[in-house]
Amino acid sequence: MDKGGDMASVSDFDPIAGSIPATKVELTVSFQLSTLTCVLFSFPPVCVLYTQGIETKQWREFGRTEVIDNTLNPDFVRKFILDYFFEEKQSLRFDLYDVDSKSPDLSKHDFLGQAFCTLGEIVGSAGSRLEKPLMMGAFTLHSRTGKPTPSRVCFSLQDVATMQFCANKLDKKDFFGKSDPFMVFYRSNEDGTFTICHKTEVVKNTLNPVWQAFSIPVRALCNGDYDRTIKVEVYDWDRDGSHDFIGEFTTSYRELARGQSQFNVYEVSADGAPPEPIKRTSQALGSQAATVLGHVPSTSLATQINFTVAIDFTASNGNPSQSTSLHYMNPYQLNAYAMALKAVGEIIQDYDSDKMFPALGFGAKIPPDGHVSHEFPLNGNADNPYCSGIEGILEAYHKSLKTVQLYGPTNFAPVVNHVARYATTEQDGSQYFVLLIITDGVISDMAQTKEAIVNVSNRGSAHLLCHRIPQLSSGLFPYTHSKKKIVGAQHPPATCQTADWVRGAGEEGQNWAEKRRSEGGAHMG
Structure with a gap:
């Protein structure tokens, strides 16, 4: 029996290692x-x-x-x-x-x-x-x-699927040594037969082999059918070609690619009975049964991306008619907001098949009555806020600057909830929602925004990107959100004087604004 220290382990089997090929x-x-x-x-x-x-x-x-x-x-x-x-x-x-x-x-x-x-x-x-x-x-x-x-x-x-496998406690087949194991992969055919599609290298004299990572076209592995049966056999190599059968297991590409943990774990059966997957826990490595661990680092299961952009129209950006404003429309070059939109949008738009993107604004007074909105369509059409491509978003953005009045505060929750209403209706994994928020300041409704993000991440596939436009101060800002975790934080910059708007409503909001101004013109937006 092998000593515990000789067993194949997670430390030997690192899917993050540089030897793993890129996607x-x-x-x-x-x-x-x-x-x-x-x-x-x-x-x-x-x-x-x-x-x-x-x-x-x-x-x-x-x-x-x-x-x-x-x-x-x-x-x-x-x-x-x-x-x-x-x-x-x-x-x-x-x-x-x-x-x-x-x-x-x-x-x-x-x-x-x-x-x-x-x-x-x-x-x-x-x-x-x-x-x-x-x-x-x-x-x-x-x-x-x-x-x-x-x-x-x-x-x-x-x-092209990239995989790596290791095994523990394989059967000893050689009289004077251990085993020289290798794996053979078979694609199932429509008539129930199997066709060999890949064979690993032989790892000499071990019952706990770690095979090298390999890449194989998904078509060759399962004919492009992610649910088609894949049979894997493990053999002990013999010089004369009469390789000894150790065992086998079956899986599918979809199962390989979506393991609940870092690895998929399979029991190797030597008697032809369907093997049962061992629980994905560390104890599985110490089981008396022969086990095979497999890892597929990435897969693309036909997910469509839905891209939405939200732009900060709060007064802290400055008067758009002045060259010092972040919203200033220079006829010869893009402003900071437009550059950020193009940098991210031109990448993401390739993954949205219809190239129609909802474009929203927040933190401005909008026509016709001048009420403050934190979820208004840049194209002015509340029933159809979609713009054609990134150029369409830029056109709608420039038109909005001529019709709205920059105000405040900086509330993210309304636009997050806007995307959430669509994301929660698509829960089969075929749709992925990305919201890009471009802003110059700190969030005014952090608690509500966190709640909105957690709610949507619990019920749908969504991702929030928050890009901060640099202004008169430096420091980190919450710039990205991955599922339920917000990364990065800073205290509000206190160097930017802005227009006279109030956070909240009525007398309470007015008192808040006056207090903030008396404390040294803290950033308000």
């Missing part, structure tokens, strides 16, 4: 070309993928597909596997060429056209499938005769 996606490219293209060019085609540097904005060749013989609709077999970063705008360019020779120099081949998109657009599109027109210069290739048939390029993503 990867597999990109498939196909084209549907017009008859005009074939008249102008003879085939065979090849597709070249370029990626754009985040800082340099320079295009660099990433890879090429194979060359396909004459066809109007090339469906390339060779895939592009890219590192995927949600927080970055990863611009892609696809160039299509008619290959005239065996030369690798693209200038010696006929350029057919190109298409542009971001990796986020593909990931966020329905079914991770995106179509774009094939452009040549400023023109889209299409047929002049009959019904127009524009040339277009289709991109589709194949999820």
Whole structure:
């Protein structure tokens, strides 16, 4: 029997370790070309993928597909596997060429056209499938005769799962030593049979192996069906090829990807009986049964993001007509609010399929009667506060600055509750709600905001991003919320004089404002 100190443990099996590959996606490219293209060019085609540097904005060749013989609709077999970063705008360019020779120099081949998109657009599109027109210069290739048939390029993503497994107390199969275990993964077929899809390396002379992390396309693992049975067999390697069967277990990709704890734990059965998963506790590692621990660090189960933005219109931002205001509309450059909106919004908008975003304002007096509102639509339409894309939000924001009066206080709860009303109706995991609040000051209704955040996180999938626009003071501000935890805090800056508005209502509110001003012009907004 192995000593306890030799057992595979959580410390050996670290999914955060640098050896774990980054999140990867597999990109498939196909084209549907017009008859005009074939008249102008003879085939065979090849597709070249370029990626754009985040800082340099320079295009660099990433890879090429194979060359396909004459066809109007090339469906390339060779895939592009890219590192995927949600927080970055990863611009892609696809160039299509008619290959005239065996030369690798693209200038010696006929350029057919190109298409542009971001990796986020593909990931966020329905079914991770995106179509774009094939452009040549400023023109889209299409047929002049009959019904127009524009040339277009289709991109589709194949999820790539990254996994790592370890095991404890496997059966000893070698007479003079321990075992040399390895794992074999099988995809189930429609007819009930199984097809091998992956085999791990052999770990020599141990009953507590830790196998290396590996990546495999989800299509190869389960044919893209997250609930399809995956069978895993464990063997003891023998030099003559007559490997000894140790045991097996079954699972699914969905089960692997959603473990309640850091790992999924399975009992290895050697008699063909369905194994029962061991409880996900530390005691499982000390069980007398042979166990296998598996970890899948990430998955994309077709979740659609719904993005909402809320902008601070309190008076502490300054008069929008003056250049010192954070809301000042400089004809030559974006103000701080617009820059923050574009920085976050241009990333998130790729994951919202319809690109229609509710845009709200808070802390202003609004027409027609001048009442203070903490939840007003920037486009002026309370029944339909949606704006088309980030540019649509910016347009509505600029129009609002001309029609509302900056006031106060800085209340977040109303806009959080606005998103919560929608988030709580979608609880199947298919919809994820993101609220971006852009503000210049501290929260006036912290208790109500905390309560609103906890309520929505208990009942739906939502995320709050709060970006503070720097003003005349420095320090941290609650800048992000992840589920029920608010991170970061500061005392209110006390250097910003603002317009004469009151926190609260009536005589009590007026007395509060006068007291705050007498204490040295504390920040009010």
